[in-house]
Amino acid sequence: MKYRADISGLRAVAVVPVVLYHAGFSAVSGGFVGVDIFFVVSGFLITSDIIERTDRGEFSLLDFYHRRVRRIFPALFAMLASCFAMGWFVLPPGEFIGFGNSAIAAAISASNFFFYVNTNYFTEAATSLPLLHTWSLAVEEQFYLLWPLAVVLMMRWLRPWASMIVAALGIISITAAQHWLQSDPAFVFYMLPTRAWELLAGGLIALPVAKAMKPNQTIAELLAASGLTLITASIFLLNQDTPFPGLYALAPCIGAALIIAAGFHRDTMVSRGLSIKPAAFVGLTSYSLYLWHWPLLVFAGIYRNRELFVSERVAVLTAAVLASALSWRFVERPFRRRATGWKWMVPTAGATAAVCCLSLVIINSSGFPSRGPDGGPSVQALRAERAKFESSSCLRRGGLIPKTGECLLGSGNVAPRIVLWGDSQAAHLASALDEAARTTGVRVRQITKAGCAPFPDMTMLPASPLRADCPAFNASALQSVLADGNVTLVILAGRWNTYSGRGGSFLSKDGSWPSQEASKANFTSAIKETAAALATRGIKTAVVGPAPEPPTDVLTCLIRADFMNGDAPCSTMRAERSWQNNQILADLLPRSVQFVPIVPALCGQDKCPLKSGEDIYYLDAIHLSRESQHMLAPIFAKLISSSAMNSAKAGFPGQ
Known part of the structure; x- marks a missing residue:
């Protein structure tokens, strides 16, 4: 032509x-x-x-x-x-x-x-x-x-x-x-x-x-x-x-x-x-x-x-x-x-x-x-930890929720009275909760699914095969928790920065695409509705604050630094945004929900360390490693102890 x-x-x-x-x-x-x-x-x-x-x-x-x-x-x-x-x-x-x-x-x-x-x-x-x-x-x-x-x-x-x-x-x-x-x-x-x-x-x-x-x-x-x-x-x-x-x-x-x-x-x-x-x-x-x-x-x-x-x-x-x-x-x-x-x-x-x-x-x-090297010993150990985390059967990617006796944290022959519920950013807290539960003598049940905020009546967009059964999974999780007379505390955790419409994902009530403001409103109402449903059975709700998110995949960054024999630019990040996200979530939560911030344990006022010596604090760009979770264990131990005292005073079932 x-x-x-x-x-x-x-x-x-x-x-x-x-x-x-x-x-x-x-x-x-x-x-x-x-x-x-x-x-x-x-x-x-x-x-x-x-x-x-x-x-x-x-x-x-x-x-x-x-x-x-x-x-x-x-x-x-x-x-x-x-x-x-x-x-x-x-x-x-x-x-x-x-x-x-x-x-x-x-x-x-x-x-x-x-x-x-x-x-x-x-x-x-x-x-x-x-x-x-x-x-x-x-x-x-x-x-x-x-x-x-x-x-x-x-x-x-x-x-x-x-x-x-x-x-x-x-x-x-x-x-x-x-x-x-x-x-x-x-x-x-x-x-x-x-x-x-x-x-x-x-x-x-x-x-x-x-x-x-x-x-x-x-x-x-x-x-x-x-x-x-x-x-x-x-x-x-x-x-x-x-x-x-x-x-x-x-x-x-x-x-x-x-x-x-x-x-x-x-x-x-x-x-x-x-x-x-x-x-x-x-x-x-x-x-x-x-x-x-x-x-x-x-x-x-x-x-x-x-x-x-x-x-x-x-x-x-x-x-x-x-x-x-x-x-x-x-x-x-x-x-x-x-x-x-x-x-x-x-x-x-x-x-x-x-x-x-x-x-x-x-x-x-x-x-x-x-x-050139594909990472030193600490990086190789982190890579193995990351692979274990990604393949964990307790971080579901589909199918049914874990049974009552599965995915338990802590030790002892006692019924779990605390539930950790959320997405992969809830799952990455499992090690911290396990350590805290062992020091306080309780058991914690883990119910986590990748990509799924713990809200039974919300659709997460953009949709994906990973998220296709989120509503059914979460509805089953809520039903299971409400049916368990031993549970007194549910800890909700998730990648809140994105689910509230500020990071590319949105929460929708009817499956249609909401605006960022509508997604934020849906996020707040979902928290309230979930907490209200739990409160009908005398169950307290705590929401874990957002984890600081590095600008890059820390593991990949360290591997590249080793390969190029260069300094790792992924040793620290600015803390300003992490503190802002922490405050944004705190402002969105209703008073009936206890807020558990983790930024203070992981960041200073200006910087958030991503590694210290051979200790690496992140598995990738959004998930915490065991090293950083160890720093969070005292926070959860305090939460568990506080919950036990309040439950005893209120005479919650199962106590």
Whole structure:
């Protein structure tokens, strides 16, 4: 099809916000929508090309795949080769193994499956995955396997109904996306069935019926301006807390479609602006820029072993722009201009095999530990403790609550009269409570489930398979506690910073997405309702304050520091936010609930130590280790003793 400079400019509008968003510039809080714009543009260009070649009798499925291979894989494999080299010098053995697994997925166009399966509750932060961005390439490549033949069949046999068919497929796809957004948002984000509608939106406006429409200049200007407005609003108004994709993704996708459609027959102000040479050039190099910017940011962050300063991020992005220009000039362009033929399948298959073989060598060689240590003795001990914590049967991930005689803390042949109830941040207090219970001669029953705040009537959003049975689990927990006449105290603990709507998760009464303020109100009412339900049986409620949360995974940070023979920047963190979160929770709690702050035991006024000598206080970025729990044991011993005295005075059942 005829080259359109405004579409190259639209690619620039797509890639620049993505790059800035990934670099951590908060002004473009919705910069991730650039990927959705890319999908629309790709759907339009691919469908237009297939239709034009089919109408001329020139379309060949083999030729189509040859051109796709030359367009996508040379630059991809050049980037992968560079990542292997950078990973050798920067990635500790454990992370190098993970990189090898993801490289195989990228080489065989299965990254979206890989990251969907492997990015779960306890995985490393996304900023530690150099090939995470290749998920979108996999979605497109999977779409290309199915779409060309479908277009050819529609053009030859179903041309009058093609628009209706494509629109219907798109509606089914976005309906599925919106439906599954709460139950499995990761699937909606990564997988083709729930992303296909974005590519189909581009395909829809490439059909002859859409191209035949010829709006006058005024209408074309309005369409283009409306499209640019929708895209701009999405980039600056959406954020990481927006339930996405789904209906919110309509805005950038419709915006891109309107700009493309408006430029079919008219030259608009928007199209002229997008066609200026700098924008068009960025658009031409957008694929390479997308490929290079993310791994460079990730490797720079790993090398520095901390969050990059603004100046460092700017330097990395400058390097990414340079790398993308070189990739476009010396990799993309030469390979795209070569002749087609079966011979191109051989080097592609060879490069794929090379990536897979090299990755398998890395995996089978345990990440080449001879390159550097994978953590000293204290780190290895912490790694074992973390693995034990994550695999604990008392930290449920599904199924039924523990039976009355299971998951007991403390010692002695007495019935548990205290219950620890909550999510994984309740489970990480088990060691402290166990120590406290042993010194006071009581038993504590642990009822904890990963990702589930201890509120029976609340839905936690965004939903996930991990959280799917939270309401049922919590309802069963409350029923079990109320039925136990020995229980006099329930200790609620959780990652309150996020459940109150300030950290990306929300509490909902009806399953719909609440505002941050509504989530905070739901949090307060849930505490009150749970405490009131317990009070009907004479059971006291105590809420443990939020734990300080380091800015990075402490274990990973220490491993990287050992590997690079550098100082560990994860030895302390500022205490201001921890104290603020502590006070926020205290202010939200009703007077009937006892507040148990733990920040005073873990932080000074200015700093929170994350380690001291060989003692490490965190398992990761949110869970406390046994070393820090030992410091909390006296707090819980005091709580238990106080509860025993109050229970004796009140004559609670079971005493």
